[in-house]
Amino acid sequence: MSLAKDWTQASIQTIIDGLKHKPGAMLPILHAIQDEIGYIPETAVAQIAESLLQTRAEVHGVISFYHHFRTTPPGKHLIQICRAEACQAMGCRSLEQHAKESLGIDYHQTTANREFSLEAVYCLGNCATAPSIRIDDDIHGRVSLDRFDALVSRHRQNMKEVS
Amino acid sequence: MSTRIFVPCDTTALSLGANEIAELIQLEAQERKLDVEIIRNGTRGMLWLEPLVEVETEAGRIGYASISPADITSLFDAGLVDGEQTHKTCIGHVESYPYLKKQDRLTFARAGVTDPISIEHYTSLDGFNGLKNAIKADPQHIVDEVKTSGLRGRGGAAFPTGIKWQTVLDTPSEQKYIVCNADEGDSGTFADRLVMECDPFMLIEGMTIAGLAVHATQGYIYLRSEYPVAHKLLNEAIGRAYAAGYLGDNVMGSGKRFDLEVRLGAEAYICGEETSLLDSLEGKRGLVRAKPPLPAIVGLFGKPTVVNNVLSFAAIPFIMSKGGQAYADYGMGRSRGTLPLQLAGNVKQGGLVELGFGISLRELMEDFGGGTLTGKPLKAVQVGGPLGAYMPESQWDTLIDYESFAAVGAVLGHGGVVMFDETVDMGAQARFSMEFCKIESCGKCTPCRIGSTRGVEVIDRIRSGENADMNWDLLEDLCETMIDGSLCAMGGMTPYPVQSVMKFFPEELSAKR
Ligand SMILES: Cc1cc2nc3c(=O)[nH]c(=O)nc-3n(C[C@H](O)[C@H](O)[C@H](O)COP(=O)(O)O)c2cc1C
Numbered sequence A: 001m002s003l004a005k006d007w008t009q010a011s012i013q014t015i016i017d018g019l020k021h022k023p024g025a026m027l028p029i030l031h032a033i034q035d036e037i038g039y040i041p042e043t044a045v046a047q048i049a050e051s052l053l054q055t056r057a058e059v060h061g062v063i064s065f066y067h068h069f070r071t072t073p074p075g076k077h078l079i080q081i082c083r084a085e086a087c088q089a090m091g092c093r094s095l096e097q098h099a100k101e102s103l104g105i106d107y108h109q110t111t112a113n114r115e116f117s118l119e120a121v122y123c124l125g126n127c128a129t130a131p132s133i134r135i136d137d138d139i140h141g142r143v144s145l146d147r148f149d150a151l152v153s154r155h156r157q158n159m160k161e162v163s
Numbered sequence B: 001m002s003t004r005i006f007v008p009c010d011t012t013a014l015s016l017g018a019n020e021i022a023e024l025i026q027l028e029a030q031e032r033k034l035d036v037e038i039i040r041n042g043t044r045g046m047l048w049l050e051p052l053v054e055v056e057t058e059a060g061r062i063g064y065a066s067i068s069p070a071d072i073t074s075l076f077d078a079g080l081v082d083g084e085q086t087h088k089t090c091i092g093h094v095e096s097y098p099y100l101k102k103q104d105r106l107t108f109a110r111a112g113v114t115d116p117i118s119i120e121h122y123t124s125l126d127g128f129n130g131l132k133n134a135i136k137a138d139p140q141h142i143v144d145e146v147k148t149s150g151l152r153g154r155g156g157a158a159f160p161t162g163i164k165w166q167t168v169l170d171t172p173s174e175q176k177y178i179v180c181n182a183d184e185g186d187s188g189t190f191a192d193r194l195v196m197e198c199d200p201f202m203l204i205e206g207m208t209i210a211g212l213a214v215h216a217t218q219g220y221i222y223l224r225s226e227y228p229v230a231h232k233l234l235n236e237a238i239g240r241a242y243a244a245g246y247l248g249d250n251v252m253g254s255g256k257r258f259d260l261e262v263r264l265g266a267e268a269y270i271c272g273e274e275t276s277l278l279d280s281l282e283g284k285r286g287l288v289r290a291k292p293p294l295p296a297i298v299g300l301f302g303k304p305t306v307v308n309n310v311l312s313f314a315a316i317p318f319i320m321s322k323g324g325q326a327y328a329d330y331g332m333g334r335s336r337g338t339l340p341l342q343l344a345g346n347v348k349q350g351g352l353v354e355l356g357f358g359i360s361l362r363e364l365m366e367d368f369g370g371g372t373l374t375g376k377p378l379k380a381v382q383v384g385g386p387l388g389a390y391m392p393e394s395q396w397d398t399l400i401d402y403e404s405f406a407a408v409g410a411v412l413g414h415g416g417v418v419m420f421d422e423t424v425d426m427g428a429q430a431r432f433s434m435e436f437c438k439i440e441s442c443g444k445c446t447p448c449r450i451g452s453t454r455g456v457e458v459i460d461r462i463r464s465g466e467n468a469d470m471n472w473d474l475l476e477d478l479c480e481t482m483i484d485g486s487l488c489a490m491g492g493m494t495p496y497p498v499q500s501v502m503k504f505f506p507e508e509l510s511a512k513r
């Protein structure tokens, strides 16, 4: 899901055309584009604006309002650390510190080898087994520092197998 | 006949490895040539026991808790498939387990019992009986039944659901909408998620009944994007409901139409506020609208709209099946029915506790929660999400109902209870409240947008001892300004947790530890 894929203007237009008839089509279109290629490229903004009869500023306004949408390609995997209260009660502040140090990046950044991007998230609904993180579409609970390291290296492993 | 083994598929079970457990059980059974059928059920809500594997026996379902891959061989050796109860993970007959047995499971009666996306399971346990009754009734009768139930919105504001529906019913329009608020942004809450992941047909049924009650033919579930598992299960359930004629242009052969679609949010806490949610659904930035007009009169795309929380809709099938009075028989005072509470944070036995109103907060945290997970003394508890006050021990005997909580300046909100042990730094918690508001403010009004930014700065100064007294006064003023001058509860309630820290834990705010 967070794997940035190849795209063309035509492939983006196909996505837009498949959804633009929906009432309130903007978010479904943005989601579909980001699901497909990992982020919302600048070219897509103009295409969406034209297709939905809105200005580019309006489309930019929507994209920037929501934390979920990104305008730069993510790494191979997206790691989100829950920063909300229930996870705070179980030590997410040290977990986020550890994550930043071990990956060598801050929030909103991607590792130099483009393996991982790091983002904050405010509750994954997994608050009874905190602290929680999300890697791509999988949520993990009771994430101790050791478990974090194990999860990260498992994802590194997968990448090696793929490549 | 094959033995049925249940392995939950909700987010929490998955987050603790349930998929791997299901695969390993399948493999082990194959190797031992045992005839088993693995069913992916929802969770019972005893989340600290996940993955909780259950085996169906003649004496009911036997549970094995917190199963890890290393347990599989010994579980089979100890007679898992026969429901033998000697293995160290065995918790016995699941439904007799006190945590579950002591609850009033109305909304969550089927959670963990059934395969969430099996219509057959759903209908075998009272599913769609409420809708059947609603089809026979006229709209006013449905609304009256909801009024009788005394149901108040479970999203936070606790507004009577029947009155809201009446307004929409009474507002003439060609097009009306039913919108389900599944944005569940409050930390410490997951009851909406459990409905959608463990019993999605109940939500579909509740929304369809709402459609019949107010003459609305289109429903939307606005689901937060942080819930990928719920998203998948809901879409699967909706697809099956269409295929079986529970949705579409001829609901259960009634000739009436109701269409339903899931729309994803995009990580914005404020989109849980109903008017911001509607703007978001319309494809805009999620800015809060001034009220009036109420969404019930001018809602989605300007049309009359019922906006209710997942739990509010989820209570409807019971009400229409068993009667509003049966629901109202639970509860106390003006808080009728049951409230799904959620124990979270530093808690030994975290999970879902559905009870009639009226238990004390302390009983909930001790009898159900079992105290803190770390075993250290409990220090503070935040009820009702990030806008709720931190409650010190002196308030733990407060009874859980809307009025008792209001009387001590606290809120029940969506029923989330987040526990903190003595190691918590309350000054840091107060700072986070302001920081969260700064990150999540929709930006429409100054007290909230600028106030929260200033709030973080002022708290930082207090904590570093810079003009502490003056800044303390400044923080007090700032809180008042936000409370009085904000358009919605985001800016208007963010000061509550801050003020509770100033009042009950002042020494932790004033000197940085
Ligand atoms: C900042 C803010 C966030 C909110 N978040 C939610 C939410 O996540 N889910 C929800 O159901 N209601 C939320 N609400 C309450 C809704 O505005 C609204 O009252 C509710 O959806 C109405 O449904 P109900 O009557 O069934 O509770 C929020 C309100 C505010 C001010």
Ligand code: SF4
Pocket (backbone or CB within 6 Å): B270, B288, B440, B441, B442, B443, B444, B445, B446, B448, B449, B486, B487, B488, B489, B490, B491, B492
């Ligand atoms: S209080 Fe905050 S979130 Fe609410 S309308 Fe004002 S700026 Fe927006």
Ligand code: FES
Pocket (backbone or CB within 6 Å): A082, A083, A084, A085, A086, A087, A088, A122, A123, A124, A125, A126, A127, A130, A131, A132, B187, B188, B189
């Ligand atoms: S607070 Fe972290 S999952 Fe809910």
